[in-house]
Amino acid sequence: MDIEETPVLDNHLHLDPVNGRNVEAVEEFAEHGGTHLLVLNKPSWHLTEAAADESTFREVFDLTVGAVEGATEILPGRAWPVLGVHPALVSRLVEDGHTPEEARDIMQTGLDVAAEYVSDGPALAIKSGRPHYDVDDAVWEASNEVMRHGFELAADGDFAIQLHTESGEDFAEVARWAEERGLDRTQVVKHYSGGRLVGPTKSVLADKDELEIAIEEDEPFLMETDYIDDPDRPGAVLGPKTVPRRVRWLLEANHDDAVRTAHVETPEAVYGIDTEATLTGRDGNED
Template structure:
């Protein structure tokens, strides 16, 4: 596959070193012109870890850090881990008999551990959010408290926070919660976003229609596949070659500036990473 002559970053992808394709998926990304990855840890239960205390999250995080090291070996650029607690964990914990407040406390403690990985080096950013499905008021409140705690940690250790939330285009209030806790709104990323977003920086699912909206807006954005690396769902959500393919398409359409926005300028602004300097 010919070189795209630009860094190509997938802002949100999962690798599963236990059950999935793992490095093989990274090779597919690289073969199509992909250079950089942000690798999110899979939900703890997806890696077979039943969390009962904060220390249990370390097993999940360590597996992801190792997967990232292996990924970096095959990329022209590099990969970085983004570590955190999937917001749907609250429902798993409730099913196991936890009260919403107890679940909140355990999830916040897991985020404390993720922030430690950022402060001490291997991780780039934190992941948090709130359920993308209907929950009762107590669970919603507890989930918002977890997300606010992630913002506090991001402000303390100086890193971005990626959010997994319900759908929609207006998260201005969420960006304000971050700013109130010392985290600038340009360091809050809404994963699985459409092309239009108020508040956080959109990490746009690499769908042509949504990318056209993001390009047209001209605001900071990034691109992602949310590849799940689940052998039972091989292409879910999008396959690892999708972002490089969409970059090639956008370049053919003459959107060079948008590519620079999504793969060089916005990653630098949000995460403090240099996707050009880290290319071999």
């Protein structure tokens, strides 16, 4: 199989319609063989300001939905928004004078709004998590409460949730929290994952070594770049052409099954999307 015969999905990429490359990044992804994107809204303070109310969350989400509509016009497949609240917002809010409990409530409101965007149609899933850096106990507990609220929303709405968390391989407790709230752990996706993970579904950063580990583990996985679309940090974390390049590399190494796992089977199992049915041929016609 060659890359023209398979969907190629980047599971976690940011577009910045205010300050970034936006459409140019999507064009680069498509030119190298990419077909589908899950586009995460950037932290609110990168687009407007640190969100402290519902209207700011809506403004950020609407900007991302618009960017996704532009991306879909370019891609041979399509893009979907994944909307939510970056866990670092808790620190911004506390620095601005809010208590951890007040910050928790604001962030849970943001997740409520994100869930509304999923139930009303434009978004596919939501995003939550907890800080990947050291925080005090009150902030940590507030962050876990926000994340657990996200699990409740995802369970109620029957959709997936992506997580931004600290690094590590054992997130069995987090998966249990989701299941206690009625959400299947397969619908919990740890973004920026390595090739080995216990608990949620792993979204593996498109690093060759980590992908090889993921293949050895022989479990469902997704692939991502976590492209940030920041003109001051071009190519961070990985550039938009990286996932297509890694798919070519995998196919050259006869890892066709792994490519199908990451770009067809796992997206369908986690999000309920059909990357084959939503793929048009490179000539613009439905396959």
